[in-house]
Amino acid sequence: xTIILFSGEMDKAxxxxxxxxxxxxxxxxxxxxxxxxxxxxxxxTRFTIAKPQMLMQKMFNIMSTSKLPISKLDFxxxxxxxxxxxMKKSKMASLEDLMKLAKxxxxxxxxxxxxxxxxxxxxxxxxxxxxxxxxxxxxxxxAKESKINLFI
Amino acid sequence: MTPDRTLDCVGLFCPMPIIKTKQEMDTMKTxxxxxxxxxxxxxxxxxxxxxxxxxxxxxxxxxxxxxxKGYITKTK
Numbered sequence: 001x002t003i004i005l006f007s008g009e010m011d012k013a014x015x016x017x018x019x020x021x022x023x024x025x026x027x028x029x030x031x032x033x034x035x036x037x038x039x040x041x042x043x044x045t046r047f048t049i050a051k052p053q054m055l056m057q058k059m060f061n062i063m064s065t066s067k068l069p070i071s072k073l074d075f076x077x078x079x080x081x082x083x084x085x086x087m088k089k090s091k092m093a094s095l096e097d098l099m100k101l102a103k104x105x106x107x108x109x110x111x112x113x114x115x116x117x118x119x120x121x122x123x124x125x126x127x128x129x130x131x132x133x134x135x136x137x138x139x140x141x142x143a144k145e146s147k148i149n150l151f152i
Numbered sequence: 153m154t155p156d157r158t159l160d161c162v163g164l165f166c167p168m169p170i171i172k173t174k175q176e177m178d179t180m181k182t183x184x185x186x187x188x189x190x191x192x193x194x195x196x197x198x199x200x201x202x203x204x205x206x207x208x209x210x211x212x213x214x215x216x217x218x219x220x221k222g223y224i225t226k227t228k
Contacts, residue, residue, distance in 0.1 A: 022171070093168050
């Protein structure tokens with residue numbers, strides 16, 4: 001299975017990682033291709049500002065923090081906080097839990113080099129679980145061999 | 153039938169019961185039976201599908217009130 005993770009919202013990321021971990025648990029090879037806002041999910045730190053970045057790149061890396069918003073009723077950050085509380089209360093797995101499991105289940109992460117270039121992100125800005133830095137052709141080569149391909 | 157092991161997934165939601173089932177089965181020997189307790193209603197459909205996908209044998213899944221009890225044999 002392959003997933004293009006384009007969105008950078010917590011709820012969409014949870015949906016993607018729920019499917020990724022379930023597929024990996026049933027013996028499928030799973031690859032997630034992180035592009036555009038999806039890269040926020042795999043940033044190491046909340047503010048990923050580095051010296052060589054241009055001013056506009058810095059602004060994108062402040063505004064799009066790795067403390068992820070939710071796609072509806074975000075309320076400037078109150079929404080995610082409430083969502084986390086509710087999820088904890090109902091014992092639903094958090095995004096962090098699911099990402100830890102994804103690593104254990106050998107889900108493969110590819111980061112889009114074009115998006116990294118636009119946002120001024122380098123290898124060191126992203127978590128170590130990213131195994132490849134590549135482009136659309138690498139994704140397509142994986143997707144061609146896969147029966148399930150999702151864009152989230 | 154006496155299960156060799158019991159896995160308690162009560163209170164957990166999808167995808168956790170399936171992932172925990174997989175992880176538990178990885179540590180078991182062929183021929184052993186795993187009992188899984190869960191209360192996420194989706195698990196009633198998900199466990200048979202997981203068995204189909206992985207080739208493990210489903211003995212049965214039964215409902216006792218709100219509690220689901222699944223029994224599977226490790227075939228490989």
